Amino acid sequence: MTPKALREKVAREHLKRFDEEPQVFAYAPGRVEILGNHTDYNEGFVLSGAIQNGMCLGFSMAKEPVCTVHSLDLQKEASFNPEDFQVKEQPSWVQALQGVLKLLFERGKLKSCPAFNITIGSNLPMGMGLSSSAALDVAAALVLRRYLSLDISRHDLALICQQAEESYAGVRCGLLDPITSLFGVDQALLLTDFRSLEVALVSPAPRVVFAVCSTGVRHQLSESAYNDRRAECEAAVSFFAQALPHPVKSLRDVSLEEWTSLQAGMDPTPARRARHIFGENARAQEAVGLIRAGRYEDLGQLMYESHESSIKYFENSSPEQDFMVSQAKIIPGVLGARLTGGGFGGSVLLLLDAGRAAEASAALADAGRNRLGTTPEIFSVRLSSSARILPGTRAVEEA
Structure with a gap:
């Protein structure tokens, strides 16, 4: 609609x-x-x-x-x-x-x-x-x-x-x-x-499309461990603020090298959470260059690495998401997959070769039906414009 x-x-x-x-x-x-x-x-x-x-x-x-x-x-x-x-x-x-x-x-x-x-x-x-x-x-x-x-x-x-x-x-x-x-x-x-809240734009080429695949596990942050993950990240910030000689306001202020040298002395749980954040920051920035260079297979690999980090370090995935990502890796036409959003259920994001998207989606839906007992909903994503006042509004027109 x-x-x-x-x-x-x-x-x-x-x-x-x-x-x-x-x-x-x-x-x-x-x-x-x-x-x-x-x-x-x-x-x-x-x-x-x-x-x-x-x-x-x-x-x-x-x-x-x-x-x-x-x-x-x-x-x-x-x-x-x-x-x-x-x-x-x-x-x-x-x-x-x-x-x-x-x-x-x-x-x-x-x-x-x-x-x-x-x-x-x-x-x-x-x-x-x-x-x-x-x-x-x-x-x-x-x-x-x-x-x-x-x-x-x-x-x-x-x-x-x-x-x-x-x-x-x-x-x-x-x-x-x-x-x-x-x-x-x-x-x-x-x-x-x-x-800084600065935003940079990058436009993927038409030869790839994104899609979202449901897992049947409802995602609801207020009933998940989302708040626990934030508290664990804050605990890591507190540790680094005391351990490092420079100001630390957030994990943004800590380098991977500093984490490597200090993580043995940390509580293991906040240490794992911080490691995930360092990797995600690097992957998000690297992805922009890959998209501009048309290197979509490499972008897909970053998505797989992100999901592995969610499993190993942040522990915010679900068995259903892990299964769908594992199947995505072996289906032709799927270039990358990872959980999307906060995790703890919800969906898997797919990067698809546009020319094989329908075939790949059908194969993934079949794999999901056999394992999950229900056919996953998979729908293509069209990148869209921002929130807006719609025509039909009778108030004064927005400047």
Whole structure:
């Protein structure tokens, strides 16, 4: 379903539920992480891309003094008092949205919150590690910025969305998801420096395509060991800050050579986590040169190395993901594979020879069905443009 078709569906359902058409529509894409696993909150580098699937929100003012959020895909609804910025016991997808409101208020961007109705539609598979929760936060933030004419940059919106997930949805995530959604470029990947937040673009050649393969294991960061991994990285930072003669703010400030000389004196778990981060930072940066040189077989090898590092050092993979990557290695037409996103279930990212993509995908689906007991969903990824206000919005046009 295209963003346009999704907008039309949201419009119909919003009218049916709230007896009025939406005044503002926003769309925020999901993302794929090519290389740079868990490096964003370590102030490292990530190669990622916004994708064609995402979240669409329809927004209108409410007639009653209550905010109502209606999810078409979950077939659920939640309500809260717009004058109460305390995040109450709500589903995580509502808590993060309330968190965005609360943070806008705390930062002086929002003096008061009007009562509103929101309808949420999605063509983004949930639980596959493609950033459905962040897409919802970003779309909600864009809707509020548009309707309330808030003076706030996209970088600040990304920071607010990340903090809402961390403080109110319980996930100590980094900035990767909202940055990719807010700064995605059609047919391009983003190499983001998560210390400076500078973004460089690189466009893969048409002879390769990316695809996402489900594993049947639902990915949900708040119920995984994601927060533990971040704490273990922070423990490594604390060790290096005391052991090294120069300032250490994050793992970005530590070299592989320093890790090699000091790791014997570390707690083994933080030492392994840090080793993964060093490798991922190097692979993400190296990948840009390989893409520009057309060396896609070498790019695929970096993806396999990344997955091995997830198994050996970061321990954030799953048996199902490991199996699908192992099968990808022996299927003609697959150039590379690795887990994508935070891990602990979800999906496998594939780099495919465009001319053999259909054949390779079918072979991988067969292998998955025989082992997993269900046929994995495999869909091609089209690198997409950033989150945006959609046509049909009746508010003042965005500059």
